[in-house]
Amino acid sequence: MSRSTENQTPGFTTREVTTEPMSAESDWREYGPLEFPRILDAALQAFYEHGYHGTTTRDLARRSGLSVPGVYHYYPSKQDILFDLMTVIIDELLVRSRQALATASADPRSQFDALVESLLRFHMYRRTGAMVSTAELRSLEPDNRARYVAKRDEQQRMLDGVILDGVRDGVFATAYPKDASRAIASLCVGVASWYRPDGTLPVDALLDRYLTIARSIVGISGETASGRSR
Template structure:
């Protein structure tokens, strides 16, 4: 996958997945992993079945590659948001929450497949993916723990609060629509209020 230009991590252009993974995203989002055949993927990608196998050994390898590519983009954007924020827990919290919110607004299909198809990964592949996913949670955990330790956040339960904030952000993917009543900046502003409340900022 071509790495996104993260000079502005708030900016979302069209995803730049390789041809087969782009096809997999479309089909897995519509039909699910188990409802999609290699022949379906080949047709969506405009390739022959042997053409798909030239790039990937199996449908399972395609699923893992897609899910890891999605997680890589999420992590890269989160790291860029933290790197650009002032070195204090409150500013870093706001930047990380905003990054998570925007990702789950503008990469809804990717987030859906990443969440719903964990069950379809073979055990070793699932472990690899969950380890990457947990890196995102640890970023948020560290910021909330630092804020609680310094007294910036009042929550007595920083780990629980960090998980609740992550769930708030991830949940946006299930209902946000670009033609809905809230513009992206409005949604971010409202959800930052909610997230700050969870950590008692």
């Protein structure tokens, strides 16, 4: 894991002071620029471009403006860098998801809409990190993978719970709530692979379209995400 923040290189910040990517009072719909420590920022770009196994510690040192020993001062291994990077990314997703649920009305339909919108926005605005995390899960060592998967499962359980509540209350008609939940999660994750900020589809239109699809998966049909009848 990351080393102590004592005796840091000027201008360098290690993960201990940046693990919370947004405050509890932040608006989960708002996305500013990423502010990673320089090693994690270098790793994000390098792993995205060349993959974990195609990136060397020397590459990360060059990109971050440090020497190789300087990188090892903060991280014992490249594996620790990958795990820290993926942890910061999924922690932000979890914080935003919790906020979306906390600020939505308590009924399952509102909770569902907020959580799906949050998942979609994250995979649009944090697409690089989301793609690295998806691709490099296989590169985590067993203990690190288990810790990361526990966080990923927590995210999935949020969606499972909302859908199960909707089925119980008669709001959602799906006979397969767990399968529907996995399908919707995959739908949202997949957006990261093709979304471009300068694309022809406006953000609101994309959100409306994909939320309509998600609603149909859980058994709500005949209306768009804005509530208008087709």
